[in-house]
Amino acid sequence: MCGCSLLYELSRYSIKTLLLEKENDVSDGTSKANSAIVHAGYDPAPGTMMARYNVEGNTLMERLCADLDIMYKKTGSLVVGFDDTDRKSIEKLYVKGNRNGVPGLRIVEGKELFKMEGALSRDIVCALYAPTAGIVSPWEFAIAQAECAVKGGARVEFNAEVTGIKTENGHFVVVTAKGEYKARFVVNAAGVNSDIISGMAGEKFFTIQPKRGEYYILDTTEAKLVNMVIFPCPSKLGKGVLVSPTVHGNIIVGPDSTDCPREATESTVSGLEYVAKNALRCVPSVNLRASIRNFSGVRADAGLEDFIVGESKRTPGFFNIAGIKSPGLTASPAIARDVAGMLLDKGLDSTPNPDFVTERKVTRFKYLSDDEKREAIARNPLYGTIVCRCETVTEGEIVDALNRPLPPRSLDAVKRRCTTGMGRCQGGFCGPRVMALIAKYGNTSETDIPLDREGMYIVTGRTKGKRVSL
DSSP, rough: OOOHHHHHHHHHTTOOOOEOSSSSSOOSSSSSSSOOEOOOOOOOTTTTTHHHHHHHHHHHHHHHHHHHTTTTEOOEEEEEEHHHHHHHHHHHHHHHHHHHTTTTOEEEEEHHHHHOTTTSTTTTTEEEEEOOOOOOOOOHHHHHHHHHHTTTTTTEEESSSEEEEEEEEEEEEEEEETTTEEEEOEOOOOOOGHHHHHHHHHHHSSOOOOEEEEEEEEEEGGSSSSSSEEEOBBBTTTTTOOEEEEEESOEEEEOOEEEEEEEEEOHHHHHHHHHHHHHHHHTTOOOOOGGEEEEEEEEEOSSSSOOOOOOSSSSTTEEEEEETTTHHHHHHHHHHHHHHHHHHHHOOOOOOOOTTOOOOOOOOOSSSSSHHHHHHHOGGGGGEEEETTTTTTTTTHHHHHHHHHOOOOHHHHHHHHHHHOTTTTTTTHHHHHHHHHHHHHHTTOGGGGGGGSSTTOOOOOOOOSSSOOO
């Protein structure tokens, strides 16, 4: 997420900027597997970078999402408490939030609280209300910024895992699976692998202990369960198990927090049981039988109370954006602006880029009015063909994504751009059709199209029959 935000921020300037991506798409790690929450900023300790970036990022988020046509909604959030101990915690959060500059915070209770959220447990005695909290499509937030940056002249190199960093004649040479790249500055925004990348540059002062968080995604039939993001009081394990709406009309429930290997994204019985137990405590009517998907995300925890952002003390020109756990999504645009400023201070050319992209527009057929749908079909008949019935995604939307600056290379990459396969059948009906469209417009074969990352192939060859042309 931070890498894409910085790429977009740097595309304001007439410089050569390259994002080296380990996978075959951006947002394929922590950026796609998180709670999708825009935090208000009452939780971080006052005076930390985390607190400042959180509040600044929350302010930047709404305008950036509007400009780049990213799905976002300001819902507000509640941190709920069950007893006097929780009340004291909520009062402390209120004080911290005010010190951090979070606007509109209030402690609510009684009839007002249950009028705001009728599904809450009647054992709850009070809550901290934060009106500036919201929800967003996290992978789209990353993709949109990267697309606009590339349209403005930046580069993204996929399947380019970094294997080494060295210096030659005052420049960095970054060694990857796809070759070597020279740069004056290097910014490390490698998520759960950021300590490894930092070590390659001679900076070894932190270690990432990945934390896995497991989730339920509930069917859109449950969409009216809650209107806001519902948190329990936070603990040393994090912000706790939330119950929240999503911008796509689902309900998300989770996460837990357990130590894990760097890419251990499997779901577990114990993790999901923990999530269920804690979610039901706050919202007893959560219908987990309506789950259409379980998933896990891995967070980059450096064991510190703050983010790691700034230039290396040992290696001038090398910058870290590391240990970006929650509220990293919310903080990312503010972090990007700050790091861009640091680079300018180090002598990066500040000449404005005349091709900087300030706006992006995406057609989402499902959300159009009847008149707008007729106009869209008249403009492009492909909008008249439904491919994903669960999410009402048209062929036109998929073709649009395939023609944008960072065309999807996998089934899930289309899913992240168009929501195909995000509904009740999870791609059971639309998957083959989407693969055929990728093959047709990408001039490739279905056997070369993975589910998500490289090597996750679905089709290995033809058994019988003739291919039907689209």
